[in-house]
Amino acid sequence: MDTTEIMVTIGGLVLAVLFVWYFFFSERQTAAAVSSSGGVQEVAVTVKGGYSPAVIEVERGKPVQLSFYRDEENSCSEELLMPDFSVRRDLPAFKTTLVELLPQQAGTFEFTCGMGMLRGRLVVK
Template sequence: MTSLCVAPPLVLAAPLWRTIPQPLALQVLVTAVGLALIVAELWWFLGRHGGGVVASEGEQGVQEITIAVAGGYSPSQIRVKAGRPVRLRFHRTDPSGCVAQVVFPDFQRTLDLPLGATTSIELLPSRPGAYPFHCGMNMVRGSLVAE
């Protein structure tokens, strides 16, 4: 039996690339910049950013905010004080059926958002924590962060 696999002849000629020596400081700098960019990328995509918009406190201590519904929720992260009532006013201008509903799983509430209207929901985040909300298909997301 003959083998069909024949190793190619080794070419021991000049290498395809040659090493260009660089000063150590430059090597350290390039490595450091590369690592910093990796860390920045991880932070950007995976990190928890402390952002969010604080809901303003209105009458009777109800924390209120208007959320524009157009391609997403804006703002998508709302910061409130825990243990106080919250009124979210969703103003939907996006005709996409995707955002016709908003679901609050932690409160077991679902809100229909008619197009071109502002629809309110009142919630009571009794304990500190994040209370996510999303569209009916869980594609567009936001979060109520109680502190």
């Protein structure tokens, strides 16, 4: 290998490490649900290249309403999957989609896009 090939290989490895860190290990924005006067925990989530906030904290045994606003047309974000709650929703571009659930047990539950590239967590306390 000559110097150019070594530099390209090192650059590719650095980019791969940064990609893995960003999608799997970077710090995510966290939001605690706000309870409405009716006792429903509400959180607004923006979908644009990821979920913001990506970590949502809620209380166990209280109804939760998540408002997903998809602020893009990227095909990866057109579907929401929450397998632990049997939720599968289409997210139309530039519209808000409501997801209502009642978490019965404490724990951390993942949600993703249909392709598994965008990831978020619902933390039930």
